[in-house]
Amino acid sequence: MPRSATTSDVFNAVADAHRREILDALITGERAVGALVDDLSMSQPQVSKHLRVLSEVGLVRCRAVGRRRLYRLEPARLRPFRKWLAKYEKAMNARLERVDDYLKELQRQAGRHDS
Amino acid sequence: MTADRRGRAVIEFPNELEIVITRTFDAPIQLVFDAFTKPEHVRKTFAPYGETVTECSIDLRVGGNYHFVMVTDDGTEMSFRGTYLKVEPPTRTVETWIFDGWPGVEAVETLELHETGGATTLTWRMAFRDKAGRDHMKKYDGIEANLDKVEELLRSLLAGGAARGRAGR
Numbered sequence: 001m002p003r004s005a006t007t008s009d010v011f012n013a014v015a016d017a018h019r020r021e022i023l024d025a026l027i028t029g030e031r032a033v034g035a036l037v038d039d040l041s042m043s044q045p046q047v048s049k050h051l052r053v054l055s056e057v058g059l060v061r062c063r064a065v066g067r068r069r070l071y072r073l074e075p076a077r078l079r080p081f082r083k084w085l086a087k088y089e090k091a092m093n094a095r096l097e098r099v100d101d102y103l104k105e106l107q108r109q110a111g112r113h114d115s
Numbered sequence: 116m117t118a119d120r121r122g123r124a125v126i127e128f129p130n131e132l133e134i135v136i137t138r139t140f141d142a143p144i145q146l147v148f149d150a151f152t153k154p155e156h157v158r159k160t161f162a163p164y165g166e167t168v169t170e171c172s173i174d175l176r177v178g179g180n181y182h183f184v185m186v187t188d189d190g191t192e193m194s195f196r197g198t199y200l201k202v203e204p205p206t207r208t209v210e211t212w213i214f215d216g217w218p219g220v221e222a223v224e225t226l227e228l229h230e231t232g233g234a235t236t237l238t239w240r241m242a243f244r245d246k247a248g249r250d251h252m253k254k255y256d257g258i259e260a261n262l263d264k265v266e267e268l269l270r271s272l273l274a275g276g277a278a279r280g281r282a283g284r
Binding site: 033037041042043044045046047048049052062069101 | 142145162163164166185187189190216254255256257260263
């Protein structure tokens with residue numbers, strides 16, 4: 001994992017499969033680094049490295065409880081993904097509505113032939 | 116060095132207490148031995164992903180201690196220490212191995228080197244005191260990255276040596 005892969009935006013941060021694994025592991029709630037290491041297929045240094053990138057772009061937040069560091073998702077930072085996907089959903093919906101209109105038109109035509 | 120052997124370690128489990136990691140480096144045996152036993156080299160290689168190294172001391176003699184500490188990116192300190200039981204340059208060292216993150220886990224580590232045709236094969240054996248200890252060993256990405264860094268270091272040492280050789284002429 002080259003250190004030069006600096007990530008300043010959330011899209012870059014989730015481009016890495018290991019970082020997506022970490023995010024998925026945090027869906028159910030706040031976890032300590034050790035617990036993440038136990039559950040994932042990565043060593044402690046690698047999990048730490050990815051958590052740092054995720055923290056830098058704000059996708060996860062960290063708080064210290066005694067000597068333990070707990071990480072949790074920051075759902076507000078998922079907004080850029082929703083905004084990006086929304087464009088596609090809008091386009092897809094428009095296309096599906098056109099298909100819908102076309103099917104209705106076909107049915108009307110079929111109805112005329114039957115009579 | 117010619118071949119790129121990154122990520123090419125062979126990891127085996129000969130029995131329930133041991134792990135044996137084998138990897139070949141395109142470098143002479145003495146240089147590989149130095150890479151694993153000289154603090155100035157180990158400092159550059161043992162932190163797999165560029166973590167901060169805060170301690171790297173090696174007293175390379177029977178009964179001497181070593182102590183390596185790195186701080187991972189979330190601030191976790193990982194400390195490894197032990198005592199040399201055998202020191203036979205340039206072919207072998209045997210040392211105890213304790214990682215502070217795993218209380219109660221102890222191992223004896225053997226680093227063995229064998230040179231054939233200019234390439235040196237490392238056989239890195241870790242023998243844990245009990246099965247529970249070895250069961251902690253589940254992740255090998257750090258070890259691979261660690262050995263990749265050794266390869267990188269050897270490459271730069273060989274390149275530097277060649278450059279000095281030219282300058283000397």
